Structure formats: structure tokens, C-alpha cells
Amino acid sequence: MKMKILIVDDSKSARFFLIKSLPKDIEIEYKECENGLECVNIYQEFAPDLVFLDLTMPVMGGEEALAKIMQMNKNAVVYILTADIQRTTYERIMALGARKFIKKPPNKEIIGFVVKELADTLK
Amino acid sequence: MNKCAQILESINIGIVIIDKDFCITEWNNWMTVYSNKTCEDVRGKSIFDVYPELDKKSFSRGCKAVFTFGNLVFLSSTLHKYLFPFKIQGSNSTFFTHMQQSCYLIPIRNDDDEVDHVMINVHDETENAVLDKQLKELTYIDGLTRAYNRRAFERRLQEEFARHKRTGIPLGIIMFDLDFFKIVNDTYGHQFGDKVLQNVVSACSDCLRTEDFLARYGGEEFVCLLTDQNIDQTRLVAERLRERIEQMTIEEGASSVSVTISAGIADSANCDNRVTLLKMADEGLYAAKRKGRNRVEESDK
Amino acid sequence: MSNKSSFFTEDETDALQELMNIAFGKAAAELAEIIDISVVLSFPKLETVKIQELPDFISGDLSINTKCNIVEQTYKGEAGGVAFLIFPFGSESDFLSLFHLDEEDELELFADADREILAEVGNILIGACVSKLFDLLKSPVIYTPPHAIIGQEFGDKFFKGRFSGDDCAIILKTSFFLSEKSVEGFLFLVNNQSSVGPIKHALAKLFESYE
Numbered sequence: 062m063k064m065k066i067l068i069v070d071d072s073k074s075a076r077f078f079l080i081k082s083l084p085k086d087i088e089i090e091y092k093e094c095e096n097g098l099e100c101v102n103i104y105q106e107f108a109p110d111l112v113f114l115d116l117t118m119p120v121m122g123g124e125e126a127l128a129k130i131m132q133m134n135k136n137a138v139v140y141i142l143t144a145d146i147q148r149t150t151y152e153r154i155m156a157l158g159a160r161k162f163i164k165k166p167p168n169k170e171i172i173g174f175v176v177k178e179l180a181d182t183l184k
Numbered sequence: 185m186n187k188c189a190q191i192l193e194s195i196n197i198g199i200v201i202i203d204k205d206f207c208i209t210e211w212n213n214w215m216t217v218y219s220n221k222t223c224e225d226v227r228g229k230s231i232f233d234v235y236p237e238l239d240k241k242s243f244s245r246g247c248k249a250v251f252t253f254g255n256l257v258f259l260s261s262t263l264h265k266y267l268f269p270f271k272i273q274g275s276n277s278t279f280f281t282h283m284q285q286s287c288y289l290i291p292i293r294n295d296d297d298e299v300d301h302v303m304i305n306v307h308d309e310t311e312n313a314v315l316d317k318q319l320k321e322l323t324y325i326d327g328l329t330r331a332y333n334r335r336a337f338e339r340r341l342q343e344e345f346a347r348h349k350r351t352g353i354p355l356g357i358i359m360f361d362l363d364f365f366k367i368v369n370d371t372y373g374h375q376f377g378d379k380v381l382q383n384v385v386s387a388c389s390d391c392l393r394t395e396d397f398l399a400r401y402g403g404e405e406f407v408c409l410l411t412d413q414n415i416d417q418t419r420l421v422a423e424r425l426r427e428r429i430e431q432m433t434i435e436e437g438a439s440s441v442s443v444t445i446s447a448g449i450a451d452s453a454n455c456d457n458r459v460t461l462l463k464m465a466d467e468g469l470y471a472a473k474r475k476g477r478n479r480v481e482e483s484d485k
Numbered sequence: 486m487s488n489k490s491s492f493f494t495e496d497e498t499d500a501l502q503e504l505m506n507i508a509f510g511k512a513a514a515e516l517a518e519i520i521d522i523s524v525v526l527s528f529p530k531l532e533t534v535k536i537q538e539l540p541d542f543i544s545g546d547l548s549i550n551t552k553c554n555i556v557e558q559t560y561k562g563e564a565g566g567v568a569f570l571i572f573p574f575g576s577e578s579d580f581l582s583l584f585h586l587d588e589e590d591e592l593e594l595f596a597d598a599d600r601e602i603l604a605e606v607g608n609i610l611i612g613a614c615v616s617k618l619f620d621l622l623k624s625p626v627i628y629t630p631p632h633a634i635i636g637q638e639f640g641d642k643f644f645k646g647r648f649s650g651d652d653c654a655i656i657l658k659t660s661f662f663l664s665e666k667s668v669e670g671f672l673f674l675v676n677n678q679s680s681v682g683p684i685k686h687a688l689a690k691l692f693e694s695y696e
Contacts, residue, residue: 074500081695117506117528144510147517165507166621245609248519253512255612256628260601288630297625320595339595 064180066091067109069100069126070142071118075165079113079142082172087180097126104130104137111179114159116143116150124154131158138179142167198268198306201292204251206231209301218270218283237269246289247302254299257289261309268306276310284313326400328378329385337399337407344397344409345458356410356418359465360425360447363477365404368443376436380443387432391424407465415451415482422447422480430478444478492655492681497688498531501657504691505529508617509659516613520606525662526614532656536648536677542656543569543673544639555634556607557643560615562626563683566676567647568611570661572603574636576668580606604633610661614672618657622687652677655684 066083068091070076076093083089092107094100098121100114112130116123123141130137140161141154151162161175185193192199193213201210207230211223221234232239242264246257259267261284270283286309292301324336332340348355362368362384369377381404388398388408397409408425410418426445433440448468455461467483475481493501509526516524534542544551552574559567577599608631619626648654657674676684 072499072503072506073496074503077692078503078695144507146510146514147523149523165510166504245519249609249612252515252519253609253612253616254625255608255616256630257608257612258605258630260605263598263601263605324595336595 062183063088063090064111064176064183065089065107065109066176067100067103067107067112068093069095069097069112069118069123070115071095072115075115075142079167079172082167082169084169084173084176087177089176097121097123097129100126101129101133104133110138110183111176112137112139113142114139116141116145116154124157127154127157127159140175197308198304200231200304200306201301202231202247202304203301206247208234210303215268215306219268235268238267243267250289250291250302251299254291254293256291259287259289261286261313267304272310276314279314279317280310284309329381329400331385331389331406332397332399334399334401337397337401337409340397340399340409341458341462344411345452345461347411348452353412354414355452355461356413356415356421357450357461357465358408358410358418358422358425358447359401359449359462359469360406360408360422360445361469361473362404363444363446363473365443368441372436372441376434376441379436380434380441383432383434384429384443384445387428388425391421391428396421413451415449415453418449418451419480419482422449426478426480446472446477447480448472449480449482492533492653492678493531493685497685500688500691501684502529502531504621505531505618505657505659508621509614512613512617515617516610519613520609522663524610527660527662529657529659532658534654534656536644536652536654539644539648539654539656539675540640543571551638552636553639554603555637555639555643556603556611556631557634558608558611558631559629560619560626561629562619562624564619564622564624564676564680564687565626566655566674566680567643568615569639569643569673569675570607570611570670571639571673572668572670576670577603577635579668600633600635603635604631607631607633611672614659615674618674621691622684623690624683624687648677654678655681 064087066089068076068079070079080091083091092103092109094103096118100112101121104112114123114127123143127139127141130139135158139159140163141159142163142165144165146164154162163171163175192210195212196214198215198218199210199212200208200215202208207228208226211221211226216222226234242259246259249255249257266282266285267287268285272280272283286307288305290303290305291299292303294300324332326333344355347353362380365377365380368380384406385398385400388406392398392408395411399407401407410421413421426447429443429445433442446469448465448471450461450464450468452461455464464483467485468481471481471484472479506529509529513524513526516522554572554574554577556570557567559565580599580602611631612628615626655676659672661670661672
């Protein structure tokens with residue numbers, strides 16, 4: 062079974078760094094989008110197993126998008142990937158229902174680990 | 185001795201190197217001269233054991249920044265006076281008890297480019313600090329009476345009023361003037377007049393707290409700022425000054441002379457800005473003159 | 486006035502902004518630890534401007550009155566430049582209360598400490614942002630001591646001798662918010678043309694490391 066991942070970040074490089082950090086040894090189908098609104102629109106249709114969500118984005122930020130996704134699917138798996146690592150932000154986001162809070166920049170070890178960890182539970 | 189070691193030992197600044205645990209790894213000759221501790225005495229010891237005085241916010245904040253960001257931190261002598269408590273001997277000890285220092289905290293990197301040591305550079309700024317002190321004195325002290333001058337008063341008033349605005353703590357002001365001073369000058373001469381002014385200032389200083397600020401506003405006019413004093417407290421202080429001056433006698437040959445003052449008082453309670461405060465005190469002073477002198481009055485407008 | 490970053494490709498610009506974003510996020514978190522104040526940094530922007538237009542560009546960008554407090558600091562390295570940290574004139578008294586000194590450091594009357602404290606705080610803010618950025622670029626820089634100026638207009642004189650007239654400057658810009666006291670300021674990192682090469686090189690290496 063392919064694992065479906067939605068990657069949400071307004072920066073093309075940020076998406077590039079994340080995509081390149083995804084593990085190669087499991088089958089993954091991913092989609093990219095540039096802001097929270099696109100993410101919310103695409104979510105129902107694509108039905109991803111995992112969303113990597115940035116926080117600071119134009120049009121609709123990650124925090125609002127997270128709240129909307131959790132409304133649509135209370136079991137949604139959303140990992141926040143952000144440069145804003147202040148404690149107050151962390152506490153607010155986790156309270157909204159995010160599963161993980163990962164510091165940018167992404168690297169193969171961390172991303173590989175968290176994706177495989179989730180893949181194991183999906184089998 | 186190799187060249188680097190010679191430089192380290194002969195350079196005219198203090199050099200100390202510490203590791204991440206704040207243990208001393210280098211301590212140059214300059215430091216030995218002023219501390220009476222050799223490198224052997226201190227090497228391997230925590231800098232806080234050698235000088236507990238260094239255990240303060242600015243120093244630990246600075247070191248943390250150097251280790252985390254690898255930048256250079258400067259601790260100025262104006263803000264911090266000194267890092268290492270080195271007692272001053274000789275003529276400059278009349279100005280300062282300790283050597284005034286500006287210090288740099290500088291990152292030292294290992295082969296992997298990580299900052300694993302901090303170098304402290306200590307510069308002796310005592311000469312400059314003494315000159316600065318003398319310059320401030322020329323700028324802000326009235327040469328005749330040793331009270332603050334008008335320039336100092338303007339600046340202090342601005343600062344104190346801003347503080348009052350920020351904190352809501354009241355600010356009192358007394359403006360006073362010697363009664364019939366022109367007659368004193370004409371009768372006994374200007375030199376005697378100068379002596380009167382000097383005596384008035386020293387008498388007032390005896391009645392004031394250290395945080396009160398007395399300045400010669402001009403001629404025979406003086407002004408006094410009282411932090412954290414409302415109008416009633418200000419009146420008490422002003423009355424105390426008035427009585428003290430009234431009782432004072434100044435000897436001149438066979439005769440002894442007495443003077444009196446008239447004072448206007450105000451406080452910050454109903455003043456939007458510092459100009460109003462000054463104006464209210466000034467109006468009080470004129471009211472005191474009008475009502476017969478040797479008295480304390482508020483503005484009656 | 487500013488021609489959109491002509492030295493860098495769109496991808497490079499995007500990557501550089503993303504790196505600044507990461508760097509300044511780290512800087513803010515670590516600053517909060519070191520100076521006990523929460524620091525909010527806005528999303529950073531990258532622009533390219535002709536040197537002659539730089540003073541106008543920067544002062545036009547400031548939403549604060551013409552007089553300001555400025556901390557300037559030079560950083561040297563392959564991609565060296567000058568950092569300007571700009572706060573509104575009048576904020577200096579907030580700094581004194583914000584970055585309290587050691588308890589034992591009683592200031593003398595008329596100590597003229599405003600400038601000194603601005604330099605000291607500015608040095609830490611600049612150091613944090615610059616070091617995190619160039620760490621990510623793996624291009625180390627060293628710093629000269631900071632220089633603080635109170636109550637002046639931002640003008641040509643800040644660039645005299647540093648850049649030649651025809652040079653272009655790369656400006657990395659963010660705004661600061663020291664939240665407790667709500668002191669707002671701007672950070673500009675101004676690099677001249679010669680650092681374009683090293684920055685491109687560093688970016689290429691970064692992209693390669695993900696391949």
C-alpha cells in the first residue's frame with residue numbers, strides 16, 4: 062500500500078528539502094501545495110495519511126489550516142514543520158491536535174524516522 | 185619562548201581564556217601583574233572560584249552568547265565599570281576604588297569550527313574614566329558653589345519627569361531665590377556675595393537627602409528636585425531650608441550678616457509636562473516675593 | 486526602485502529566504518533563553534538595491550520617524566557585510582529597563598549609558614541572527630565591535646568607504662518585536678556584490694547535500 066503524504070509550504074526550497082528527506086525504501090505518493098487554503102481544499106479529495114504543515118504562509122497560515130483539518134477529520138495526522146520554535150507557539154499548536162512538532166531544516170534521519178514510524182502503524 | 189607566547193606575555197591588555205565549564209586555561213602576564221595570581225595559581229580552576237565577583241548576569245549572558253552565536257561581546261566600562269576587581273593604587277584611587285575596565289569576550293574555535301573557549305580581553309580604562317569624570321564635572325557642576333549647574337538641571341528634570349510619567353511616582357520641585365541679594369553685594373562686595381552663595385549651598389545640602397538634586401539656576405536663584413515627594417512633603421523640605429538659611433550667619437570682619445530666601449513649590453500632580461512644573465514653581469516664587477519674602481508659597485494662579 | 490533580486494535565480498532567492506526564516510527562528514528561540522525576553526521576528530525578505538538608492542530604500546522602509554537609533558556592526562568572511570539594527574528614537578530608555586544591568590551596577594548620574602546599552606543589546610541580537618544564517622550556509626563570519634548611534638537620520642554616511650558607487654547591495658531584512666515592552670525594530674543585513682558568488686556556492690552545496 063502506498064503511503065499518501067501532503068506537503069504544505071509556501072517555499073519551494075522548503076518543499077524540496079522535505080521531499081528529498083523522505084525515505085526511499087517505502088512507497089510514497091506525495092502532493093505539494095503552497096498555503097493553508099490549498100491544503101484544506103485538497104485534503105478531502107486526496108485523503109492523505111500524513112500532512113507536513115508549515116506555519117507561516119500567505120493566504121491561510123498553518124495554524125488555521127490545522128484547525129480546519131482537525132474539524133474535517135479528528136484522526137488526521139499532521140506534523141508541523143516550522144522555523145518558529147518558541148515555546149508558546151509549540152504549546153498552542155499541540156493543543157490544536159498536531160501529532161508532532163519538527164524543527165526546520167528537515168533532515169533524512171528525522172523525517173525518515175517519523176515517516177516509517179507512522180507507516181508501521183498503517184500496515 | 186616562541187613569538188606567540190612572547191606576544192601573549194608582553195601585550196598591554198589582560199588575556200584570560202576559559203573553557204565551556206568556565207575553567208581557566210590561559211592567564212597572561214598582564215593579569216598576573218594586577219591580580220598577584222600566576223597562571224599556575226589559577227589554571228584549571230573555575231573563574232568563579234578565583235573571582236566570585238564575576239558571577240553576575242552581564243558576564244554569564246555574554247559568555248552564553250559567545251558560545252551559542254560565536255559573536256563578540258563587549259562589556260563597556262560605562263555600563264559595567266569593571267569585570268575583575270583590581271584595586272587601584274596611587275593618585276587615581278581618589279577617583280575610583282577599582283581599575284575601570286572595558287572587556288571583550290571573544291570566541292575561540294576548535295578544528296571543527298565549534299566555539300569551545302572564550303577569550304576575555306581586559307583593557308584598563310581608568311585614565312579615560314578619570315578624564316570623563318573631570319569633563320562631566322566641568323560640564324555639570326557650578327564652579328563657584330559646587331552645586332549642579334543649569335545645564336545639569338535641565339537634563340535631570342527631563343529624566344525625572346520622564347520617570348514620573350512612566351512610574352507615576354510624584355516629583356516635587358522647589359525654586360528659591362536670596363532676598364535682597366543685590367544689597368548684600370553692594371554693601372559687602374561681590375567676593376562676600378560669592379561666600380554667601382557658597383554657604384547657602386552647603387547649608388541646603390545638609391538638609392537634603394542624597395537623591396535630591398540641588399542646582400544653581402542662575403545668579404542667586406536655585407532649584408531643587410525632590411524625587412518621590414508630593415506637594416506637602418515638598419513644603420516641609422522647603423520650610424526646613426528656609427529656616428536653616430534664616431538662622432545662618434556669615435561673618436565678615438566685625439559684622440555678621442544674615443540672609444533669607446523666598447521659595448516657590450510645586451509637584452507633578454497636575455502637570456502634563458516639565459515646562460509647566462517649572463512654571464508653577466516660578467509662579468510660587470513670585471507669590472512668595474509679593475507676599476513679603478522669607479516664605480514658601482505655591483502658585484496662586 | 487528595487488529590481489527584484491537580479492543576482493539570484495528565483496529558486497536561490499526562495500532558498501535564501503527559507504534559510505533566513507529558519508536561522509531567525511532559531512535565533513529568536515535562543516535569544517529568549519539568553520536575554521529572558523520573547524523575540525518575534527517577521528518573515529524575512531531578500532532584495533537587491535543599487536548602493537546610491539540604499540539610504541532612501543532603508544529609510545523609506547522604516548515606519549518610524551526620521552530620527553532613529555542605529556546599531557551597526559560589520560561581519561567579515563567570504564560573504565561578509567554590514568548589519569544595521571534600527572529602532573525608533575526614544576526607545577533607548579526602554580532598553581535600559583528591559584535589559585537590566587547587574588544589581589550592583591549602580592549607574593552614575595549622566596552616565597550616557599543609553600548608547601552603550603543599545604550597543605550591547607544590539608550586538609547580541611545581530612550576532613544571533615547573523616551567526617545562525619551563516620551557520621546554515623556553512624560560511625563562517627567574524628565580527629568587529631558594534632557601534633551605536635542615538636537619534637540620527639539614516640543616510641549616505643553609513644555607506645561611505647564601504648561600498649563603491651556602482652555596487653549593488655543584497656539586503657536581508659526582518660523586523661523585530663521585543664514583545665514585553667513592544668519595542669519594534671528592523672534588521673538589515675547589507676552585503677555587497679562580491680558576496681554573491683560565495684552565497685550562490687553555499688546554496689548549491691546545500692542543495693547537493695539533499696541529493
